Amino acid sequence: xxxLRVAVLKGGRSLERQVSLxxxxxxxxALERLGHxxxxxxxxxxxxxxxxxxxxxxxxxxxxxxxxxxGTVQELLEALGLPYTGPPPAACAISRDKALAxxxxxxxxxxxxxxxxxDETTFKDFGAAALLPALGDRLAFPLxxxxxxxxxxxxxxxxxxxxxxxxxxxxxxSYDDKVVLERHVTGRELAISVLAGExxxxxxxxxxxxxxxxxxxRYEIGRTVFHCPAGLExxxxxxxxxxxxxxxxxxGLRGCARVDLLLDADGVPWVLEANAIPGLTETSLxxxxxxxxxxxxxxLVARVLGLALDE
Amino acid sequence: xxxxxxGPAARDLERYAGLFASRTRVMTSSAMRDLMAxxxxxxxxxxxxxxxxxxxxxxxxxxxxxxxxxxxxSARALQYGPTEGMFATREAITRVxxxxxxxxxxxxxxxxxxxxxxxxxxxxxxxxPGDVVVAEGPTYPGAVxxxxxxxxxVVQIGMDADGMRVDELEETLDRLEREGRRPKFIxxxxxxxxxxxxxxxxxxxxxxxxxxxxxELIVLEDNPYGMLRFEGDRLPTLLELDGxxxxxxxxxxxxxxxxxxxxxxAVAPRPVLAKLNLGAQAATLCPSSFTQLxxxxxxxxxxxxxxxxxxxxxxxxxxxxxLEALAAELPGEAHWTxxxxxxxxxxxxxxFVDTTDLLALALHRNVAFVPxxxxxxxxxxxxxxxxxxxxxxxxEIREGVRRIGAIVREQVELYxxxxxxxxxxxxxxxxxxxDLADVLALPRRPREDDRRRGRG
Numbered sequence: 001x002x003x004l005r006v007a008v009l010k011g012g013r014s015l016e017r018q019v020s021l022x023x024x025x026x027x028x029x030a031l032e033r034l035g036h037x038x039x040x041x042x043x044x045x046x047x048x049x050x051x052x053x054x055x056x057x058x059x060x061x062x063x064x065x066x067x068x069x070x071g072t073v074q075e076l077l078e079a080l081g082l083p084y085t086g087p088p089p090a091a092c093a094i095s096r097d098k099a100l101a102x103x104x105x106x107x108x109x110x111x112x113x114x115x116x117x118x119d120e121t122t123f124k125d126f127g128a129a130a131l132l133p134a135l136g137d138r139l140a141f142p143l144x145x146x147x148x149x150x151x152x153x154x155x156x157x158x159x160x161x162x163x164x165x166x167x168x169x170x171x172x173x174s175y176d177d178k179v180v181l182e183r184h185v186t187g188r189e190l191a192i193s194v195l196a197g198e199x200x201x202x203x204x205x206x207x208x209x210x211x212x213x214x215x216x217x218r219y220e221i222g223r224t225v226f227h228c229p230a231g232l233e234x235x236x237x238x239x240x241x242x243x244x245x246x247x248x249x250x251x252g253l254r255g256c257a258r259v260d261l262l263l264d265a266d267g268v269p270w271v272l273e274a275n276a277i278p279g280l281t282e283t284s285l286x287x288x289x290x291x292x293x294x295x296x297x298x299x300l301v302a303r304v305l306g307l308a309l310d311e
Numbered sequence: 312x313x314x315x316x317x318g319p320a321a322r323d324l325e326r327y328a329g330l331f332a333s334r335t336r337v338m339t340s341s342a343m344r345d346l347m348a349x350x351x352x353x354x355x356x357x358x359x360x361x362x363x364x365x366x367x368x369x370x371x372x373x374x375x376x377x378x379x380x381x382x383x384x385s386a387r388a389l390q391y392g393p394t395e396g397m398f399a400t401r402e403a404i405t406r407v408x409x410x411x412x413x414x415x416x417x418x419x420x421x422x423x424x425x426x427x428x429x430x431x432x433x434x435x436x437x438x439x440p441g442d443v444v445v446a447e448g449p450t451y452p453g454a455v456x457x458x459x460x461x462x463x464x465v466v467q468i469g470m471d472a473d474g475m476r477v478d479e480l481e482e483t484l485d486r487l488e489r490e491g492r493r494p495k496f497i498x499x500x501x502x503x504x505x506x507x508x509x510x511x512x513x514x515x516x517x518x519x520x521x522x523x524x525x526x527e528l529i530v531l532e533d534n535p536y537g538m539l540r541f542e543g544d545r546l547p548t549l550l551e552l553d554g555x556x557x558x559x560x561x562x563x564x565x566x567x568x569x570x571x572x573x574x575x576x577a578v579a580p581r582p583v584l585a586k587l588n589l590g591a592q593a594a595t596l597c598p599s600s601f602t603q604l605x606x607x608x609x610x611x612x613x614x615x616x617x618x619x620x621x622x623x624x625x626x627x628x629x630x631x632x633x634l635e636a637l638a639a640e641l642p643g644e645a646h647w648t649x650x651x652x653x654x655x656x657x658x659x660x661x662x663f664v665d666t667t668d669l670l671a672l673a674l675h676r677n678v679a680f681v682p683x684x685x686x687x688x689x690x691x692x693x694x695x696x697x698x699x700x701x702x703x704x705x706x707e708i709r710e711g712v713r714r715i716g717a718i719v720r721e722q723v724e725l726y727x728x729x730x731x732x733x734x735x736x737x738x739x740x741x742x743x744x745x746d747l748a749d750v751l752a753l754p755r756r757p758r759e760d761d762r763r764r765g766r767g
Contacts, residue, residue, distance in 0.1 A: 018348050120725065129731040140495065154346075155668060166729040167663045170722060174668035 006081075006305065009073060011042035015063030015175075017086035017155055023280035024062035030301040031060070043067065046143050050105035051080060058308050059084040060301075061277060068276045070096040070149065085308040087276045095228070095274045099148040101146035101251060105271055109242065109248050112271045113141055113262070115182040119146065120173050132165050134242050142184045145169060147176030153228035158184065185270050190230060191285040192244035193278060195256045195300070196307055200289035204230030226285065228292045232263075239254045240269040255307045256287055256300075312394045334440075345504055346670050350679035356711040359679040361453075361505065361654055362702035363566050364625060372506075373612060380604045392600040394592045396422025396576070400603040403610045404576050408562065411537050411614075413551045419578050422598045426535050426575035430454050433496065433559055433577075434461040434529050436586035436596075443487060443494040449657065449695065451505045451533065451685030454498060458688065462491070465688040470650070470651070474511030475499060477518045484526060488526070496529035501549060503536040506686050508699035509649060513546055520549055523557040529583070533561045536653035538619055541627035543651045552554050555580055559587075564606060572602040582763050591659025626654065629700040632708050637698075640716025640724050647698075654701040659683075659694060660719055665728050666696045669718060678714040704754030 006030070010024025011017050016247040022098035024040060031038040037107065039054045043063055047181065051059070059082050067073050071089035080087065086092070095101050101115040106112050108233040116139055135143075145168040165181075175219035188203040204227045205244035244259040251257075251274055259279035260271045278286040280297075290300045346756070350359045380388050394500070395401070401417040423429050440446070440462035441716060446454070448467030457464050466487065468480045489492060499519070501511035504581050523530045532549040550560040565573035577587055591597075633656055637647055647658035659668065666682040674677060681699075684694030700708055727733025 015346065075316075112548060123725065123728045123735070125735055127735040129729055132729070132731075136563050166726060168665060170726050171665050171668045173725060174665075174672050174722075183466075 004057040004305070005055065006031050006038050006039050007054050007059045007159055008040045008062055009038060009043050009047075009059060009068065010062045010064045011044075011168070012065070012067050012068060013043075014063070014149075016064035016152055019152075019279050019281060019284075020062055020064045020068065022172050023064070025282070026280055026282070026297070027060055027062050027301055028093035030298045031305075033298055036305075041184050043073065047073075048076070048080070051082070056082065058082070058305060059307060061086050062280060064277055064279060066149070067105045072209055083308050085304050086249075086255045087257065088254045091254070092276045095251045095253060095257070095276045097148050097171070097178075097180055097221075098146065098150075098273050101274060102180065102182075103248060104250065108246075110247060110250070111268055113183045113185045115180055118169070118179050118181065120177045120179075123169075134164055135162060135165065138185055139181060143168075144182045144184050146180050146182070147172045149176050149179050166218055182272075184209060185264055187270070188232075188266040190232075190240055190261045190263055190269070191258055191289070192241055192261065193256060193258045193286040193289040194244055194248045194253070195290065195303065197245065197293070199245055200286075200295075201229035202232060202237050202240055203228040203285045203289050203290040203292075204223075204232075205285075223243075226283075226288060228285075228288045236263065236267060236269075239267075243269050244272060247271055256304055314359075321696050334462055344736060346674065346682075349701045350674065352671075352677075353678045355679050356707045356714070357679045358698045358700070358703060358705060358708070358711050358715075359681045360697055360702050361537070363570060363622070363654070363698065364701055365569055365571065366624060367567065367621060370382065372609075372612075376605055376609045376612065379608045380601070382598065383602050388467055388601045388604045390600055392597045392603065394421075394588055394597050396420070397600070397603050397607070399607045401576070403607055406564065406610070407615075408578070411534070411548055411551075412545065413548050413578075414559075415550075417577050419555065419581065419584060421577050421579070421584060421591060422576045422603060423577060423591060424595055424598050425570070425573045426561045428594070429559075429561035429575055429577040429587075430457050430531070430533065431594070432587045432590040432618065433561075434463065435590040436590065437495045437529065438463055443492045444496055445480065445483065446498040447504060447507065447565045448689075449471045449498070449506050449683060449692055449697075450498065451500060452681060452685040452689075452697070453684065454533075455688060459497075459672065466494070466691060467687060467691070470504070470507050470509055472509055473515055474501060474504065474507075474509050475515065475519070477522065480519070481522060484522070484528075493530060493595045496531050497523070498531045498550075500532065500535070501544065502534055503539065503650050505536070505653065506655050506681065506683075507657045508648035508650035508653060508655050508762065509657075510543075510546065513527075516549055516552055520558070525555065528557060529704055530558045530704070531561065534560050535561075535563045535566050538567050539623055539626060540624060540652040541630065550578060559583055559756050562633070568609065571688065572599075572605060573644060574598060574602050574606055577755065623652075626652075626701050629703070629705055629708055630656070632705045633700040633712060634700060636659075636709050636712035636716075640719075641713050642716075642720050644723065647717065656698045656700065657683075658696050658698060660696070661723060662694045662725075664719065664722050667693070669696070669722065672718045672722075673715060676714045676718065678711045679739075681717065693738070715766070 008024050008028050010020050024044040028040050041050050059077055059098040061068055062085055063073060069092055071092035072090040074092055077084045102112045102115055118128060142158055142160045145159050155172045157171050158169040159165045169179060191203045193200040206225045240261055247259045248257050254275055260272045280287055287297050350357050400422050401420040404420050405415045405417050433456055438461040441464055444458055444463040444465050446467050448464055448469055466483060468483060469476050503510055530549055550558045560578040564572060579587060644661040647656050650656060667684060670682050681697040683695030686692050724733060728735055
């Protein structure tokens with residue numbers, strides 16, 4: 001590939017700003033090693049101005065969370081007529097919204113843990129609180145309560161009993177107007193990245209010792225151990241990978257994406273969510289999986305970039 | 312010249328992970344780090360920092376003092392100095408301390424790189440990994456990483472309006488003794504506590520010093536704010552009451568002159584002082600000669616008391632604005648401290664409100680505070696927050712507290728609706744699109760209003 005001018009979008013206003021800055025920085029380093037000309041842009045008020053000034057051949061989106069992963073920036077790049085990495089706006093918007101994505105997956109017959117969705121409005125204007133005491137009849141406790149949009153542990157809580165629901169909902173509503181209540185599935189935590197329609201080796205995340213209900217543990221170095229490839233039976237791994245590929249196709253996630261699943265004791269791979277723009281930090285799951293498939297970080301960046309230009 | 316090839320950046324952390332000492336494992340949660348990173352954006356009214364207002368220091372004074380240092384002692388200013396600090400600086404420190412009622416021998420003083428270094432040096436001198444340290448709950452958030460680095464097992468004692476509950480301290484010390492966990496030292500900010508905003512009463516001061524003597528325990532008295540008293544009578548320092556046996560005193564020029572000059576000091580019993588000195592030698596060789604000479608010249612010029620008095624007036628007015636705003640904006644279930652000095656108010660909300668989550672909401676409206684959990688090592692403090700009033704203008708404080716109050720009230724209302732104790736509101740009819748509404752763009756909900764409003 002001849003040398004390209006690549007705008008790397010990173011940072012931004014989301015709560016995942018820090019991760020994004022790290023992802024973007026690593027991408028810039030890789031692009032430089034590949035002989036391209038990276039232009040790092042912290043997505044802020046002057047984004048359009050800086051993009052216009054940079055005149056890039058292609059845009060590498062390393063933004064996570066709001067703006068980057070929900071289709072906002074993608075729509076903007078469509079308007080600017082610039083090719084970009086990752087999925088188009090609609091696929092971003094659907095996968096970023098856990099509630100919507102779960103509906104789409106369930107409707108397509110993909111196993112995703114049973115769930116209910118509440119908007120803040122339903123409590124404020126429609127008296128949904130009356131449903132909570134008997135919610136256990138509809139959805140078995142314990143439940144995971146999480147903001148519909150969000151890629152970190154922020155606002156994610158367990159509710160073991162109906163009494164624990166109100167504080168958990170209050171926390172989740174601090175990050176989002178829409179909240180997913182999901183049946184908690186016990187199982188092995190798997191992450192499967194899909195690159196250009198091909199699944200990469202399965203990564204398994206094993207939280208270490210501490211509080212099982214501590215969602216933050218899985219984002220801390222040393223508090224979660226990752227195995228890649230995961231020690232799964234070949235059939236189980238293949239089945240999980242097939243599910244991941246189906247999800248990626250279903251949601252329209254081009255380029256590379258990551259699907260998070262839970263493999264329960266009966267061998268059912270339950271899909272939790274799909275990430276349109278997976279993290280690219282050194283501890284992120286996509287680079288680890290690529291590495292296990294013999295695809296180094298630079299090559300991964302090169303391929304993602306190539307996919308953007310092929311479209 | 313060839314451009315320098317990119318070296319490993321901080322983001323390449325994992326490559327080095329196996330080489331790091333276990334004590335480098337940070338204690339703050341990643342979630343809180345993510346949130347706090349956003350508080351530094353310029354459009355955010357930050358009531359989170361602990362910054363003194365350095366804009367009030369006259370630039371001409373700074374220039375004049377620097378010129379004097381250059382004219383009188385250029386070579387010394389540029390040279391190394393003694394580890395314990397220049398004698399003239401230590402003498403000057405004793406004169407400052409006399410204002411706090413303490414009679415100190417310059418030979419008992421070591422000059423440090425900020426008060427923060429005193430905390431570090433005391434930990435370094437006293438702590439083996441796993442040793443118990445007793446601190447107030449909440450404690451200074453900036454001490455948390457230091458205590459964590461030295462792998463201290465921190466036990467936190469509750470406070471009330473009169474500061475640390477010394478009865479609870481004694482019960483805790485008894486319990487620790489039964490468990491065979493003898494603390495190495497008690498860390499306290501007795502005056503205008505950070506973050507609590509409360510002051511240890513005189514009877515408790517006396518009792519705390521007695522306890523230290525009875526049990527032969529070091530007390531690290533951190534006193535950065537003592538001279539920033541807005542009202543009430545001065546209380547003796549623990550150092551004064553102790554008479555130089557078990558109290559190690561940490562002082563600083565950060566809040567009475569400038570944090571930028573990075574000068575603090577410790578006063579300690581001689582055997583402890585010798586160990587602090589060794590530690591300081593290893594860490595920094597000596598404090599900055601340049602800023603010591605600056606302090607010497609500045610204190611000699613005689614302006615410093617006037618400047619501190621000016622800061623007191625400035626901060627008192629800001630505190631008043633903050634307390635007024637809190638009373639007007641926070642719901643009845645909330646309560647907060649009324650500091651007689653210092654920089655901070657500690658506010659506690661109904662227990663169902665989590666201030667870490669609240670900070671996420673606050674950041675959407677460009678206002679920030681320190682979530683209470685940052686002041687605990689045991690996960691407590693979830694419904695409290697620290698609010699700083701020294702580093703923002705009165706208008707910013709009013710606007711910042713107004714925004715915080717709005718989200719707290721919304722959370723309280725939402726919780727009421729979630730628990731069914733507050734009736735859902737009547738659904739609003741869509742606002743009629745009249746010309747007037749278009750012109751004024753009247754927000755239907757306060758939330759929209761906040762998102763549009765820039766910095767006040």
